[in-house]
């Protein structure tokens with residue numbers, strides 16, 4: 001059982017602040033590191049793995065710094081985001097390479113065991129170049145697990161997988177978590193995190209934006225005003241009528257051809273618009289939520 005603790009961690013590259021004063025406590029089970037592209041997830045995982053030093057702050061596992069600590073390296077497995085592997089090797093040779101690097105006591109046995117864990121035994125003697133995306137991900141996981149680490153860090157492990165491969169990988173992570181391991185994986189896809197993570201850490205623009213179980217994160221996202229784009233036969237009149245309702249927080253013209261409206265509750269708004277339009281003799285051509293993208297949800301979380 002391992003606890004991963006980040007205390008006041010920042011990391012900058014020249015002028016770019018990739019990670020900004022992050023504090024996290026990650027225990028056993030599956031934790032999803034959720035954030036849009038460029039949020040700092042890979043940088044955080046590299047620091048957790050001890051591969052990258054923080055510019056300030058500390059990363060520890062059970063109280064010991066991860067950076068430059070060989071005893072700790074043996075307790076961590078990292079599955080990097082890069083898809084390019086040593087394609088000319090077989091799966092077995094690739095996993096065995098890491099067994100040797102980690103100085104595993106019985107490398108052949110450990111290699112077989114790790115490959116078996118990810119259910120790749122049948123394809124283990126084929127060249128990696130012949131593997132599907134899902135198989136490549138699985139062999140990377142086997143390589144990261146060959147020394148039986150307590151902590152497994154995975155950078156975008158579901159990238160490019162089809163639904164069956166994704167479900168299989170989720171099953172594996174759940175199984176590893178049940179063995180008492182601490183699993184952290186990054187993703188920019190909300191649904192992936194929802195399906196498999198017990199705990200969610202949201203990162204946006206290098207900052208730790210939110211933390212909790214999925215229900216808590218979902219509440220933060222839904223209990224917020226939503227934005228809509230409305231096109232009608234008379235946008236100005238519609239704006240005036242909508243603004244009279246207390247659930248509508250704001251309305252402004254967009255480019256003279258549409259109306260942007262911010263309202264509290266989607267269900268109530270969907271009823272309000274046709275009601276107000278009918279009363280005012282206005283025809284509605286379009287009503288679309290505009291802030292359903294992850295980015296806007298995140299920026300809301302960060303700014304609130």
Ligand SMILES: Nc1ncnc2c1ncn2[C@@H]1O[C@H](COP(=O)(O)OP(=O)(O)OP(=O)(O)O)[C@@H](O)[C@H]1O
Nearest residue numbers: 013016017018035036037038039040041042043044
């Ligand atoms: N080696 C580097 N040199 C300069 N800037 C970097 C370097 N690595 C990352 N960055 C910058 O740091 C920020 C965070 O990048 P990081 O890769 O950690 O984010 P991410 O959340 O993993 O994104 P993605 O999902 O796109 O990989 C980005 O602005 C990125 O451009």
